[in-house]
Amino acid sequence: MLKVSSPRAKLMNAPVRPGKIEWIGVRPERRAPMRVVETVEFDTKLGLVGDRYEGRSGSRHVTLIGKADLVAIADFLGLSDVPPDLLRRNILVSGVNLLALKDKRFRLGSALLEMTGECHPCSRMEEIFGEGGYNAVRSHGGITALVLEGGMVRLGDAFEVLPG
Numbered sequence: 134m135l136k137v138s139s140p141r142a143k144l145m146n147a148p149v150r151p152g153k154i155e156w157i158g159v160r161p162e163r164r165a166p167m168r169v170v171e172t173v174e175f176d177t178k179l180g181l182v183g184d185r186y187e188g189r190s191g192s193r194h195v196t197l198i199g200k201a202d203l204v205a206i207a208d209f210l211g212l213s214d215v216p217p218d219l220l221r222r223n224i225l226v227s228g229v230n231l232l233a234l235k236d237k238r239f240r241l242g243s244a245l246l247e248m249t250g251e252c253h254p255c256s257r258m259e260e261i262f263g264e265g266g267y268n269a270v271r272s273h274g275g276i277t278a279l280v281l282e283g284g285m286v287r288l289g290d291a292f293e294v295l296p297g
Contacts, residue, residue, distance in 0.1 A: 153289065258270045
């Protein structure tokens with residue numbers, strides 16, 4: 134663990150500029166098409182209300198991916214773009230490097246969340262994107278988060294990282 138006073142620790146704890154929620158989707162059931170919504174409720178026990186993982190225990194209430202990650206994945210695959218629903222993440226954000234949120238809490242709308250880990254690709258990426266799909270998503274699959282305080286999240290809401 135880094136000493137809080139080390140130069141690297143200071144950089145890792147530097148402020149993160151606010152971002153914006155660009156897209157919201159819920160997975161109604163396994164392999165079903167994503168349902169795009171403009172508003173969603175986050176709950177501390179259920180996670181993302183209406184998602185197929187609703188109410189499951191663990192630290193993966195919500196999945197997030199960055200707009201820049203979709204651009205990188207598309208580039209790796211030789212595509213002009215990659216729609217967010219193909220990655221099956223719940224929230225698409227812009228303006229934030231999600232991997233900079235390690236050990237940090239953040240607000241989406243009125244909900245408070247905490248990053249719990251990276252969201253690694255699954256073998257389905259080969260099925261969706263073809264050969265090389267899995268490797269295109271590696272290190273660009275977004276993050277998982279736990280809901281600490283419930284609230285409503287709307288398309289266009291700010292994504293604010295709290296000071297550490």
